[in-house]
Amino acid sequence: MSTATITRAEIIDLRFPTSEEQHGSDAVHVDPDYSAAYVVLHTDAPIAGHGLTFTIGRGNEIVCQAIESLSTLVVGKTLADIAKDRRAFWRSLAQDSQFRWLGPEKGVMQLALAALVNAVWDLEARLANKPLWKLLAEMPAETLVAATDFHGIRDAVDETAMLAMLHANDATRAERIARVEREGFPAYTTSCGWIGYSDDVVRARCREAITEGFTHFKMKIGQSIADDVRRARIIREEIGPDRVLMVDANQRFDVREAIEWIKPLAPFGIWWFEEPVSPDDILGHAEIARSIAPIKVATGEQCQNRVMFKQFLASGGMQICQLDSCRVGGVNDNLAIMALARRYDVPVCPHAGGVGLCELVAHLVLVDYIRFNPTMEGRVCEFVDHLHEHFVDPCVIQRGRYCAPTKPGYSSEIKRESLRAFAFPDGPEWTRRAIFRGKGIA
Numbered sequence: 001m002s003t004a005t006i007t008r009a010e011i012i013d014l015r016f017p018t019s020e021e022q023h024g025s026d027a028v029h030v031d032p033d034y035s036a037a038y039v040v041l042h043t044d045a046p047i048a049g050h051g052l053t054f055t056i057g058r059g060n061e062i063v064c065q066a067i068e069s070l071s072t073l074v075v076g077k078t079l080a081d082i083a084k085d086r087r088a089f090w091r092s093l094a095q096d097s098q099f100r101w102l103g104p105e106k107g108v109m110q111l112a113l114a115a116l117v118n119a120v121w122d123l124e125a126r127l128a129n130k131p132l133w134k135l136l137a138e139m140p141a142e143t144l145v146a147a148t149d150f151h152g153i154r155d156a157v158d159e160t161a162m163l164a165m166l167h168a169n170d171a172t173r174a175e176r177i178a179r180v181e182r183e184g185f186p187a188y189t190t191s192c193g194w195i196g197y198s199d200d201v202v203r204a205r206c207r208e209a210i211t212e213g214f215t216h217f218k219m220k221i222g223q224s225i226a227d228d229v230r231r232a233r234i235i236r237e238e239i240g241p242d243r244v245l246m247v248d249a250n251q252r253f254d255v256r257e258a259i260e261w262i263k264p265l266a267p268f269g270i271w272w273f274e275e276p277v278s279p280d281d282i283l284g285h286a287e288i289a290r291s292i293a294p295i296k297v298a299t300g301e302q303c304q305n306r307v308m309f310k311q312f313l314a315s316g317g318m319q320i321c322q323l324d325s326c327r328v329g330g331v332n333d334n335l336a337i338m339a340l341a342r343r344y345d346v347p348v349c350p351h352a353g354g355v356g357l358c359e360l361v362a363h364l365v366l367v368d369y370i371r372f373n374p375t376m377e378g379r380v381c382e383f384v385d386h387l388h389e390h391f392v393d394p395c396v397i398q399r400g401r402y403c404a405p406t407k408p409g410y411s412s413e414i415k416r417e418s419l420r421a422f423a424f425p426d427g428p429e430w431t432r433r434a435i436f437r438g439k440g441i442a
């Protein structure tokens with residue numbers, strides 16, 4: 001392990017004006033400007049770690065400030081120190097005796113933690129000259145366990161249980177590494193079903209996605225049941241009877257409303273109903289799951305931490321586990337969540353989209369497949385086709401599948417010119433818009 005020392009955290013408030021074309025729009029988030037609270041951890045070596053967390057515009061500056069504050073616990077550390085006890089390092093941030101009052105392990109501080117932890121793993125993978133997924137795929141089981149914090153979940157999964165589940169997959173690990181390098185991992189698309197798209201755009205996007213090899217499609221629902229039924233009919237007409245359709249309400253409903261809303265959509269053949277209600281409503285998700293079977297309930301993209309995941313999974317309210325690379329406390333927390341999903345035999349179908357979530361989660365889904373849940377059956381990883389051009393190592397989709405990343409790191413680095421152009425509020429892409437708005441032109 002290199003002795004590189006982290007010398008400085010550079011933090012950038014980066015925002016893209018995606019609301020102008022309704023990309024990413026859903027029933028609740030009607031005008032998202034996809035944003036990243038972005039951090040570069042500079043070192044005394046000629047190498048830096050890049051990390052980010054995702055927001056949808058206003059408030060991104062608050063996350064940046066939280067990263068700034070939390071980074072005081074990271075600057076000055078050597079990578080060798082961090083690697084010596086990854087769990088202790090992670091806990092020193094997540095459970096700092098004063099910062100923890102702002103969470104603990106939830107909200108803005110958890111997003112900030114994700115950005116920093118992701119940057120540290122990016123740095124470690126670069127130093128190892130491996131893509132992050134491969135670094136984690138090849139790590140001894142004991143090392144992965146030692147990086148995982150079991151506080152709050154030991155009644156479901158502890159060190160011994162996680163070690164046993166990893167060891168059970170060790171003998172066949174090399175086959176799965178070879179398979180993902182050859183075939184990648186199945187993806188699904190959300191890009192055809194944003195709620196702000198016209199019917200013609202929805203049809204065109206479906207046709208494009210079929211040509212690109214996608215077999216799974218997701219549409220946003222929840223503003224008008226008549227619109228949802230019409231759009232479900234359009235998508236089903238376009239994708240035919242054999243491809244798979246999922247719906248996503250982005251927390252729009254109360255429990256009884258959700259159960260009623262899905263009834264007229266059920267005839268269109270729905271695999272899962274995503275985020276029907278508040279992301280904190282464990283009992284509500286479980287009740288909906290019981291009421292709408294065989295349609296599954298999917299959630300996780302705004303689930304705060306592993307302790308919440310434990311309860312969702314144990315209660316039956318999370319039948320599809322949509323872990324997110326930037327919502328919980330970064331890679332370490334996601335190792336705990338993968339272990340929990342394995343423990344409760346729930347498929348991991350990660351959340352992605354936004355800025356960089358596809359790039360990052362392309363690594364995590366491979367780790368889940370290689371180390372925890374050794375099957376691709378009933379597993380798909382979200383893909384949204386926006387903003388990849390800003391990344392130095394963008395995710396690659398071929399024939400509807402994520403290709404295994406090949407470059408060293410966590411694929412989280414954004415091009416310098418993009419960081420400059422879309423920095424908020426002083427980057428030229430934003431000052432230009434402010435001038436137009438001031439003149440009443442846009």
Ligand SMILES: [Mg+2]
Binds near residue numbers: 250275351
């Ligand atoms: Mg969603």
